[in-house]
Every structure is written in C-alpha cells, then in structure tokens.
Amino acid sequence: MEIYIKRVEIYSARYGNLRTWPLEEALETLAGEPVxxxxxxxxxxxxxxxxxxxxxxxxxxxxxxxxxx
CATH class of the missing domain: 1.20.5 (Single alpha-helices involved in coiled-coils or other helix-helix interfaces)
Known part of the structure; x- marks a missing residue:
C-alpha cells in the first residue's frame, strides 16, 4: 500500500480558519529552495x-x- 501526502492543512480553532497548501509549495517555503x-x-x-x-x-x-x- 502506498500513501502519498498531497497537501498540508493547518486549522486555527481560535479563528475558525483552515489553510491549505500543496505539499511541494509548503516544503519549498520551509526549505527556502526547490525540493x-x-x-x-x-x-x-x-x-x-x-x-x-x-x-x-x-x-x-x-x-x-x-x-x-
């Protein structure tokens, strides 16, 4: 069985806000360079x-x- 993570989601319960990023975009932002x-x-x-x-x-x-x- 293969499982792929396709996106990163962060939910802020305090503000009732769900933010979603494509995995590659989130990793590149965190790494500061292409991944x-x-x-x-x-x-x-x-x-x-x-x-x-x-x-x-x-x-x-x-x-x-x-x-x-």
Missing part, C-alpha cells in the same frame, strides 16, 4: 528500510531513532 519530492521520498524510504525494528524491539525506541540521526 525534489521524488528524491526526498527515496531518502525517507531508504532510512525506513535500514531500520531493523526486530533488533530495536518495542521497548528501545532510542535504538530505532538512531537511524534517523
């Missing part, structure tokens, strides 16, 4: 695949988080 989504997806997938959840075990999240450092 290649395909390259970034490959980087994230490689990091997720490299994590051995069985070795980390459910009680040792620090070991799993080390892969993302």
């Amino acid at each position: 290649d989504l395909e390259d970034e997806r490959r980087v994230v997938l490689a990091k997720l695949v490299s994590v051995s959840w069985q070795a980390a075990g459910p009680c040792r999240p620090a070991a799993a988080n080390a892969a993302f450092a």
